[in-house]
Ligand code: SF4
């Protein structure tokens with residue numbers, strides 16, 4: 001892959017920009033300087049909160065539903081639109097912009113009404129993160145192998161954004177910490193990995209409709225996923241220690257992180273969750289029983305066919321002396 005091709009593989013899922021040409025062609029590290037400040041006094045205040053596609057991660061949805069004190073299904077219905085993630089067939093959601101002005105439903109002239117719980121994409125802007133891992137090497141479990149050098153940062157400089165004219169200087173690391181990006185990255189990491197893994201497999205590899213529905217449910221509605229775990233045969237099927245059960249029962253964030261492990265195991269066969277041995281044995285016995293039945297059926301059919309053929313030969317005199 002040429003360097004230019006690699007550079008083009010930027011991780012845009014959290015990119016708020018809609019025009020890739022506004023990406024500055026300069027690789028930045030965590031220690032690179034950034035001259036930028038965004039505050040209510042800038043001329044462009046809230047200019048970036050319209051005409052954009054903001055993908056929501058499971059953690060974004062969890063935080064926003066808590067903030068708005070509404071269930072996920074109501075949030076999804078009111079504030080989101082379905083979309084596909086990273087040009088894959090993985091279903092996700094993005095913020096539904098207001099029909100009247102094509103702006104985010106949470107923006108007012110005074111600013112963002114959910115600021116402390118704003119989505120990951122809003123926190124990233126105008127510093128994007130790029131990743132070389134697509135098509136990279138994998139370990140024995142099929143997990144992507146990454147090195148620190150595979151990540152870098154870049155700025156998105158759009159004409160309307162006047163924050164670059166401000167005097168404040170910091171490093172990319174300081175900016176990200178200030179915006180709470182690091183925490184979001186940690187929360188989104190495994191989920192994003194699922195999406196990028198799907199992307200690296202390409203669309204030739206199929207994902208069942210049921211798997212896609214499960215991915216969507218677990219990614220957007222933690223209350224329904226909770227029911228799935230605690231009100232089905234889930235706990236009888238998977239090996240989970242008591243500490244994990246207690247944690248995911250009490251804490252939605254823990255449950256969300258657990259859902260990523262479940263999805264990795266069921267969608268990609270990752271060794272993140274084990275099925276109980278007795279369940280495996282029962283399944284193997286069931287398959288064997290079906291196989292035995294099939295073999296017996298084949299033998300029976302073969303014997304019948306043989307008898308039929310012999311009878312026909314007798315009838316046509318082939319076997320007559
Ligand atoms: S969530 Fe807040 S910061 Fe993000 S686009 Fe909407 S108003 Fe702007």
Ligand code: SF4
Nearest residue numbers: 038044046048161163
């Ligand atoms: S400075 Fe940039 S990020 Fe801040 S409000 Fe203006 S356009 Fe948005």
